[in-house]
Amino acid sequence: MPFDLWLVYLIACVGLSLTPGPNGLLSLTHGARFGVRRAVFTAAGAITGFLVLIALSLAGLGALMAASEQAFTVLKWVGAGYLIWLGVRLWRAPPPSVEDATPAGHRDSRPARLFVQGFTVAVSNPKVLIFFAAFLPQFMTPGAGFWSQALVLGGTFAAIEFAYEVLLAGTAHRLAPWLARAGRWFNRVTGATFIGIGGLLTTASRSG
Template sequence: MALHTLWIYAVAVFLLSATPGPNMLHVLSRSVELGIKRTVATMAGCLLGLVTLLAASAVGLGALLHALPGAFTTLRVAGAAYLLFLAVKAWRAPVREDETETQDLRPEVSWQALFRGGYAISISNPKAIVFAAAFLPQFIDPALAQVPQFAILVGVFAVIEAFWYSVYAGSGRALSRHLNRAGVKRAFNRLTGGLFAGFGLSLLAFRAT
């Protein structure tokens, strides 16, 4: 793989990863709710889920999903259902009328649960496999060994994605300072729920070609 090809890939991934999606929204909302430190577990789960999907595309799972449309539909519906569940959960999240709680009064959620939640929302997006199966091979030199090249591409993707997770987590922490009023916090929860619902419905509408 030529160095200029890798740079083009890195720039493309940087721009793609900056675009808000379910993972970024989940990291943002967790940071608002729990703070940056505890959101690290969520970010780790999201990142592992993403790497799992990229690795799956590298070993040909994307082609398998094309060959078995029923399997893709099942994964797509399951992923959409999970996103819609998160939408309802966010929309109905209780809000104290005196939203002046400190970090110590925020909900106690284990690191394991945060990690599992991040992994679940990341792995529940099968169209990422199809995207990666179409995107990654464009930067592979067929004259060279493919496995090391895929490993480099996945590694670069993971590093850039982790950077954007930290940016969104930091934004969530800054945003949390403005959500002390119950009405504002309720509006934020419902906006988050609406966005999750939008992602879920877009996943239902997606068709692998």
């Protein structure tokens, strides 16, 4: 891949990461509730999910999703249901603590649980799969190694997205003293946002 084309792709990845979405919101919430060190697992789960979507898109599943109304509808409702369920859990969650000391054995703060949540939110939106299928080929050079280019593209996006989500988590953690006072409203706002995103996802169309 030419270096100048990669730079354009890098800028595009930064713009994509800065676009508000459920994974950024989840990292923000986990950073406030559990601290940056725990939220790293959330970000790692999200990156793993995005890499899976990139691989599936390049393998042709994105095109299949764009062509199949039934497959798109099934995944759309599954993803929407998960986001709404997650929003309800956040709404009911206790306010974040000022202390960066969530008990290691606390069920909601276990690294594996945070990783799975990040991963599931990342793969729960079928429109992302279609987006990657349409977006990534624009930056691939015909005739060059396909999978080597895919590795560069996927790795670049993963690095940018991971850094952005950890930055969000760190910002939320610094606001923890304020969140300890207004944390219940923070949880309700983020929970309602997830529920809203899930509701909007049910109205999504393949071309919309």
